[in-house]
Amino acid sequence: MNPHKASPQMATQPADLAFAARAQPESRGNAAVEAALNRRYDAGFITDIESESLPPGLSEDIVCAISERKGEPEWMTQWRLKAYRHWLTMKSPQWAKLRIAPIDFQAISYFSRPKKQPKSLAEVDPKLLETYDKLGVPLHERAKLAGVAVDAVFDSVSVGTTFQKELAAVGVIFSSMSEAIRTHPELVQKYLGSVVPQGDNYFAALNSAVFSDGSFVFIPKGVRCPMELSTYFRINAGHTGQFERTLIIAEEGASVSYLEGCTAPMRDENQLHAAVVELVALDDASIKYSTVQNWYPGDENGVGGIYNFVTKRGDCRGPRSRIVWTQVETGSAITWKYPSVVLRGDDSVGEFHSVALTHHRQQADTGTKMIHLGRNTKSKIVSKGISAGRGQNTYRGLVKVEKGASGARNHTQCDSLLIGKQCGAHTFPYIEVKNPGAIVEHEATTSKISDDQLFYCRSRGIGAEDAVSMIVDGFCKQVFRELPMEFAVEAKKLLEVSLEGAIG
Amino acid sequence: MLKIENLHVRVAGKEILKGLSLDVQAGQVHAIMGPNGAGKSTLGNVLAGREGYEVTAGSVSYDGQDLLALEPEQRAAAGVFLAFQYPVEIPGVNNTYFLRTAFNAQRKARGEPELDSMQFLKRVREKLAVLHLKDELLHRAVNEGFSGGEKKRNEIFQLALLEPRLAILDETDSGLDIDALKMVADGVNAMRDPARAFIVVTHYQRLLDYIVPDVVHVLADGRIVESGDASLAHKLEEHGYAWVAQRRVAGAA
Numbered sequence: 001m002n003p004h005k006a007s008p009q010m011a012t013q014p015a016d017l018a019f020a021a022r023a024q025p026e027s028r029g030n031a032a033v034e035a036a037l038n039r040r041y042d043a044g045f046i047t048d049i050e051s052e053s054l055p056p057g058l059s060e061d062i063v064c065a066i067s068e069r070k071g072e073p074e075w076m077t078q079w080r081l082k083a084y085r086h087w088l089t090m091k092s093p094q095w096a097k098l099r100i101a102p103i104d105f106q107a108i109s110y111f112s113r114p115k116k117q118p119k120s121l122a123e124v125d126p127k128l129l130e131t132y133d134k135l136g137v138p139l140h141e142r143a144k145l146a147g148v149a150v151d152a153v154f155d156s157v158s159v160g161t162t163f164q165k166e167l168a169a170v171g172v173i174f175s176s177m178s179e180a181i182r183t184h185p186e187l188v189q190k191y192l193g194s195v196v197p198q199g200d201n202y203f204a205a206l207n208s209a210v211f212s213d214g215s216f217v218f219i220p221k222g223v224r225c226p227m228e229l230s231t232y233f234r235i236n237a238g239h240t241g242q243f244e245r246t247l248i249i250a251e252e253g254a255s256v257s258y259l260e261g262c263t264a265p266m267r268d269e270n271q272l273h274a275a276v277v278e279l280v281a282l283d284d285a286s287i288k289y290s291t292v293q294n295w296y297p298g299d300e301n302g303v304g305g306i307y308n309f310v311t312k313r314g315d316c317r318g319p320r321s322r323i324v325w326t327q328v329e330t331g332s333a334i335t336w337k338y339p340s341v342v343l344r345g346d347d348s349v350g351e352f353h354s355v356a357l358t359h360h361r362q363q364a365d366t367g368t369k370m371i372h373l374g375r376n377t378k379s380k381i382v383s384k385g386i387s388a389g390r391g392q393n394t395y396r397g398l399v400k401v402e403k404g405a406s407g408a409r410n411h412t413q414c415d416s417l418l419i420g421k422q423c424g425a426h427t428f429p430y431i432e433v434k435n436p437g438a439i440v441e442h443e444a445t446t447s448k449i450s451d452d453q454l455f456y457c458r459s460r461g462i463g464a465e466d467a468v469s470m471i472v473d474g475f476c477k478q479v480f481r482e483l484p485m486e487f488a489v490e491a492k493k494l495l496e497v498s499l500e501g502a503i504g
Numbered sequence: 505m506l507k508i509e510n511l512h513v514r515v516a517g518k519e520i521l522k523g524l525s526l527d528v529q530a531g532q533v534h535a536i537m538g539p540n541g542a543g544k545s546t547l548g549n550v551l552a553g554r555e556g557y558e559v560t561a562g563s564v565s566y567d568g569q570d571l572l573a574l575e576p577e578q579r580a581a582a583g584v585f586l587a588f589q590y591p592v593e594i595p596g597v598n599n600t601y602f603l604r605t606a607f608n609a610q611r612k613a614r615g616e617p618e619l620d621s622m623q624f625l626k627r628v629r630e631k632l633a634v635l636h637l638k639d640e641l642l643h644r645a646v647n648e649g650f651s652g653g654e655k656k657r658n659e660i661f662q663l664a665l666l667e668p669r670l671a672i673l674d675e676t677d678s679g680l681d682i683d684a685l686k687m688v689a690d691g692v693n694a695m696r697d698p699a700r701a702f703i704v705v706t707h708y709q710r711l712l713d714y715i716v717p718d719v720v721h722v723l724a725d726g727r728i729v730e731s732g733d734a735s736l737a738h739k740l741e742e743h744g745y746a747w748v749a750q751r752r753v754a755g756a757a
Binding site: 450451452453455456457458459460461462463464466470471473474475476477478 | 552553556580581586592605606607609
């Protein structure tokens with residue numbers, strides 16, 4: 001597309017303007033501290049690339065403009081408009097234990113992408129490739145991660161997907177959502193919104209109206225996906241929101257392991273990431289979805305950072321299907337998400353393993369929902385919350401057993417670890433059981449890294465910061481075990497850097 | 505090796521050590537005995553650098569350097585080791601991993617090369633054999649779910665592995681049955697060396713039947729009130745701590 005011709009209302013701005021503003025010396029003016037802070041969030045750089053963005057604001061015109069930019073068919077445009085109209089009737093929910101500054105939805109740009117649109121990975125702007133290199137996700141042929149196919153989403157668009165050909169050979173479709181809408185409209189139409197309906201909640205409705213890109217995965221009947229699939233989400237442009245939409249379908253007997261990673265530059269403004277992820281597992285299918293979320297968390301005074309408001313839900317549609325969510329949440333100013341599983345098929349299994357860390361002024365209200373509909377359905381929840389600094393960490397989980405779910409079982413383990421005296425940990429378990437035969441167990445603990453533990457480590461020669469990392473790592477071990485190896489290592493490192501300065 | 509002079513220490517505003525002096529030479533084993541509340545554990549904690557212990561007067565010199573100026577991990581690297589009276593549990597942290605991290609952190613601080621996991625494991629197995637400990641200890645989380653005796657034995661295992669130059673045993677004998685006590689004593693005796701010193705803090709004389717000290721001190725009301733050879737421990741056992749207090753009153757009169 002030629003941006004000059006097509007975009008009378010499309011603003012073109014160099015993405016580093018916001019960086020210039022950010023670089024103004026701040027009143028604190030302590031270079032050493034600044035350096036330390038900058039080091040702490042390694043992914044905080046900005047890629048100096050020309051981007052084109054829709055002007056800020058939200059209206060039917062904007063929704064249509066997004067759909068048009070993406071070259072979508074009419075049904076998709078109408079789907080978005082329906083969602084938008086529904087969203088207008090909704091109010092932002094207030095029930096979370098979060099302090100959220102009011103969001104001005106008219107101040108956000110809903111679409112931003114690098115100006116140059118590559119036709120294939122080979123044509124991708126070297127600066128973009130360099131960006132992903134720096135983030136440890138090389139995309140080019142020579143260096144791409146062995147055994148992991150990557151879809152790279154930069155602001156509102158996918159800039160490339162690796163291993164597509166190899167995957168296609170076994171029938172696996174792995175592409176950006178935009179591409180899937182064009183190439184596999186029948187699959188998208190069949191499944192999109194079938195797990196998270198357009199009007200599900202305020203942010204899901206907003207996402208349905210303006211979603212930009214995300215990944216589409218389809219594993220056909222009987223196929224075990226031969227490699228890990230992953231999407232790397234990067235927010236780069238300022239004053240934009242990112243509206244990820246991901247859809248994963250595993251047909252009968254299929255299985256797949258999918259990973260997502262997320263980072264953003266350091267900015268003084270809050271940026272919105274409102275995602276919707278839908279998983280569908282048919283008979284005997286298995287989906288494992290892992291997240292390492294490292295959105296920019298804001299500085300130690302709570303300035304800037306991503307608002308991560310996400311609806312993630314899996315549908316165990318067929319008997320004996322299985323969906324496992326594993327998340328390591330270290331980033332974002334505010335995290336608000338409940339990866340859930342609807343256990344519809346008999347004997348289906350849902351699991352949720354989570355580590356959520358809040359430091360400085362970060363807030364997290366996260367957990368899961370396990371909805372037992374089928375017979376002999378099983379769910380397992382392991383949640384590890386870590387609060388440091390003035391961080392506030394809330395576990396909120398629902399275990400619901402419907403009338404027909406005889407033989408349903410749930411086990412929930414919910415542990416909180418506090419570091420320091422100014423942070424908070426909160427637990428809100430909701431349990432609704434309508435079948436008398438169900439077995440639902442809930443265990444919860446709250447502990448502190450004690451002075452005794454710290455002194456014990458130090459008296460053996462281990463420095464205070466290493467000691468804290470070690471204790472936290474031990475606390476999280478149960479969840480890290482669920483992550484694919486290389487991501488477990490990354491998650492561990494992330495916790496270490498996220499906790500720097502937690503012991504003062 | 506260790507010279508403590510006129511040490512005064514406050515804990516939570518209360519003076520616990522009131523002018524303690526002690527001189528420990530390399531190669532010696534010193535036993536510190538005394539009634540409850542005399543300040544025995546305070547001494548160990550101050551030497552290892554625990555927070556909350558305020559030194560109001562006096563000095564501690566270790567190998568000629570000011571020990572009190574060092575952070576706990578620096579003291580460890582310099583060769584000071586405290587076997588805890590109540591070893592701490594660290595859930596989820598593998599014991600071997602913990603030990604290797606500690607071991608290599610100390611070596612790094614001293615400018616020595618770190619050991620890789622194979623080299624370290626070899627060393628661990630040697631020490632396990634000497635102490636008659638089971639492998640299983642290594643695979644568990646640090647002290648998690650250990651019995652009282654296992655915790656104490658784990659402390660002695662750490663001692664053997666880290667090879668400190670000054671080891672302080674804080675009531676390591678408390679809560680041990682006779683077999684475990686012997687094992688702990690064997691472990692310590694095997695490590696006695698002309699270059700290494702021990703301070704054995706204990707309430708009872710029993711441990712000193714197995715670890716025979718060079719010097720025995722009686723700590724009462726925050727200072728050393730009596731010192732002597734191993735026979736002093738037997739006298740104490742016979743007469744009780746009241747005997748020391750009486751002698752002090754008599755001496756003062």
